[in-house]
Amino acid sequence: MARKQVLLNAFNMNCVGHINHGLWAHPRDRSSDYHSLDYWTELAQLLERGLFDGLFLADIVGVYDVYEGNVDLTLRESIQLPVNDPLMLVSAMAASTRHLGFGVTANLSYEAPYLFARRLSTLDHLSRGRIGWNIVTGYLDSAARAMGRPGQVEHDRRYDQADEYLDVLYKLWESSWADDAVIGDRERRVYARPERVRPVHHNGEFYQVEGYHLTEPSPQRTPVLFQAGASARGLRFAGQHAECVFIMGQDRNSVRKQVSAIRQAAQAAGRDPEAIKVFMGITVVVGATEQHAKEKHAEYLRYASPEAGLAHYAASTGIDLSRYGPDEPIRAQKTNAIESAAKALTHGGDWTVRRILEQNALGGRYPALVGSPSAVAEQMLDWVDDTGLDGFNLTRTVTPESYEDFIRWVMPELQNRGRYKTAYAQGSLRHKLFGAGSRLPVQHPGAAHRFV
Ligand SMILES: Cc1cc2nc3c(=O)[nH]c(=O)nc-3n(C[C@H](O)[C@H](O)[C@H](O)COP(=O)(O)O)c2cc1C
Numbered sequence: 001m002a003r004k005q006v007l008l009n010a011f012n013m014n015c016v017g018h019i020n021h022g023l024w025a026h027p028r029d030r031s032s033d034y035h036s037l038d039y040w041t042e043l044a045q046l047l048e049r050g051l052f053d054g055l056f057l058a059d060i061v062g063v064y065d066v067y068e069g070n071v072d073l074t075l076r077e078s079i080q081l082p083v084n085d086p087l088m089l090v091s092a093m094a095a096s097t098r099h100l101g102f103g104v105t106a107n108l109s110y111e112a113p114y115l116f117a118r119r120l121s122t123l124d125h126l127s128r129g130r131i132g133w134n135i136v137t138g139y140l141d142s143a144a145r146a147m148g149r150p151g152q153v154e155h156d157r158r159y160d161q162a163d164e165y166l167d168v169l170y171k172l173w174e175s176s177w178a179d180d181a182v183i184g185d186r187e188r189r190v191y192a193r194p195e196r197v198r199p200v201h202h203n204g205e206f207y208q209v210e211g212y213h214l215t216e217p218s219p220q221r222t223p224v225l226f227q228a229g230a231s232a233r234g235l236r237f238a239g240q241h242a243e244c245v246f247i248m249g250q251d252r253n254s255v256r257k258q259v260s261a262i263r264q265a266a267q268a269a270g271r272d273p274e275a276i277k278v279f280m281g282i283t284v285v286v287g288a289t290e291q292h293a294k295e296k297h298a299e300y301l302r303y304a305s306p307e308a309g310l311a312h313y314a315a316s317t318g319i320d321l322s323r324y325g326p327d328e329p330i331r332a333q334k335t336n337a338i339e340s341a342a343k344a345l346t347h348g349g350d351w352t353v354r355r356i357l358e359q360n361a362l363g364g365r366y367p368a369l370v371g372s373p374s375a376v377a378e379q380m381l382d383w384v385d386d387t388g389l390d391g392f393n394l395t396r397t398v399t400p401e402s403y404e405d406f407i408r409w410v411m412p413e414l415q416n417r418g419r420y421k422t423a424y425a426q427g428s429l430r431h432k433l434f435g436a437g438s439r440l441p442v443q444h445p446g447a448a449h450r451f452v
Contacts, residue, residue: 006384006419007277007391007433009056009103010047010403014086016078018058019395020283021312021363022305024078029303029398035084037092043400044093047100050407051421053432054101054132055093056226056246056279056393057086061107062143066337067311068322077308087119094127101429103132103226103244108165109158110138110147114209117172120223121215129219129428129438134226135241137162139337140315152336156233164204166241170446171200173221176213178451192216198451220438222446224429230258230340239265240445244277244433246393248341250367252386255280259388271443277390277433280383283368284394284402286409290372297370300397301361309360310353317342326354366395377413384419 016024016031024031033039047055063081064074074081086104093102102123106116123131137158138144144152153161181196202209227242229235238245245262249255263273285300287293314321318335319342330353332346345351362368369376383389396402414420425431428438440447 003381003419004384004390005421006380006414007053007279008420009054009101009279009391009393010043010052011056011058011281011393011395012043012399013058013080013083014089015080015083017080017308017363019281019312019364019366020300020304020397021077021079021308021360023300023303023363023398026300026303026398028401031396031399032078037089040089040093041096043403044097044100046400046403046407048097050403050411051424052100053391054103054429056103056134057089057105058134059083059086059105059107059136060140060143061110061138062140062146064140064311064315065142066318066320067314069320073308073311077305077311079308079312087123090123090131091126094123094130099130099424099432101130101132101224101432102127103134103224105134105136105226107136107138107143108162109153110143113165113168113207114172114211117169118214121173121213121218121221124218124220124223125215129430131220132224132226132244132429134228134246135162135166136228139318141336155231155336155339159229159233159237161206162237163240164206166446167204168200168202168207168209170222170449171202171209172213174440174446174449175451176200177217179217181451182216196451219428220430222440224433231343234340235261235265236268238262238276239267239269239271242276243430243444244279246279246281248366249280249387252383255383255389256387263388269445272441275434275441275443278388279391279393280387280389281366281393281395282380282383283362283364283366283397284376284406284410285362285368285370285397286373286376286405288373288409290375293371293376297362297368304361304363306357306360306363309363309365310356313341313345313356313360313365317345319345321353321356324353326357327352362397364395373409373413376410377417377419380410380414381417381419 060080063071065071090102141151178196182192199212226244227238228246259278266276267273285297316338318337329349330351369379
């Protein structure tokens with residue numbers, strides 16, 4: 001069997017400190033220009049010149065106030081605070097590129113589906129079918145309090161609510177307007193045919209919606225659906241809805257298991273197991289030679305903040321890691337944050353703050369590949385071939401330098417091995433990823449809602 005072509009997203013966020021914390025202080029880092037549009041349009045153009053499949057933008061609603069019970073370190077190190085709205089970036093970046101896809105994170109917990117459906121349809125039009133949505137429900141109590149609620153909805157219930165939210169969105173995106181609703185006939189004075197547009201009726205546990213989708217059919221209708229939940233309930237949700245799943249992994253055995261569990265979840269939901277593309281987050285530090293890469297890595301380490309990484313991890317797990325001595329095992333406790341992250345930290349009893357800080361040497365927890373161009377490419381391909389992954393979300397270190405280095409050094413190595421494209425395919429993001437048109441495949445639950 002021909003070996004897979006690797007898929008690649010740049011992983012970023014509309015903020016200063018994203019994953020590899022502390023590197024904003026590096027003299028060559030430009031992440032503090034995140035509030036300028038040029039920063040984003042230049043980045044999008046760079047990624048498109050480098051043939052990246054997409055730019056994946058994380059987002060968070062709320063602040064990281066778990067570590068030491070306050071936001072002091074969060075502010076000092078700019079740990080995803082301040083953070084601007086990611087959706088607002090897409091139209092400018094779409095205008096300055098032709099092919100790059102955009103996977104944008106948006107939290108559904110605090111927003112009416114009717115309005116959100118229109119915003120994404122608008123971006124699907126403006127980007128000509130290049131928009132994807134990373135479905136998140138949030139994991140921070142600080143967000144719930146900011147939205148006037150005592151705390152978050154309980155973990156599994158958040159997924160129940162998300163299921164229903166998606167159901168409403170499918171109705172709006174897929175069923176309100178028929179493909180042939182808009183004819184724009186000037187002579188007959190018919191822009192849209194009334195008999196081919198219908199309202200949505202939804203009366204559920206969380207949402208009641210009576211109304212017409214406000215947007216005429218966009219290229220993909222439903223944006224490409226990304227998701228990142230890894231708990232049992234999260235996997236069930238992914239199996240049902242996700243087209244791309246983003247995972248965190250440290251070792252090949254557990255990643256192989258995660259990939260296979262995701263494919264099984266798709267199958268259990270009546271879908272093709274290969275209908276989900278699985279991406280793993282990685283960090284790459286590369287130079288012309290292994291020696292150059294090691295020197296660059298050592299230079300980056302001088303600016304990184306492992307403690308800021310620890311504070312980020314505390315918020316992800318809901319566990320205040322500042323309360324632990326350096327060698328004290330982290331104890332299991334029930335939290336309402338990211339269940340899989342909390343379990344990974346407390347499982348087996350061998351994680352300590354000292355070990356997390358070592359793992360976070362570059363300021364973040366993603367596996368770091370440091371080496372010559374060919375060594376990095378080989379390691380990436382080994383991950384794919386050994387685990388069944390489809391591709392990677394590449395974190396930034398010093399930005400945009402780390403993307404430039406990757407494009408200059410690693411892309412050609414992947415291409416020379418026949419494992420990365422040398423030109424973009426035409427068409428929408430969904431078509432580029434799956435090669436089967438712009439619309440949801442028929443097995444996907446959203447497709448059942450189509451107005452035919
Ligand atoms: C790699 C990765 C990236 C994530 N990015 C975000 C994000 O940008 N914003 C967010 O609110 N949640 C993010 N999450 C959290 C997930 O959306 C989800 O809430 C969490 O993984 C729940 O997982 P669980 O099912 O294990 O509880 C991310 C999770 C992972 C594993």
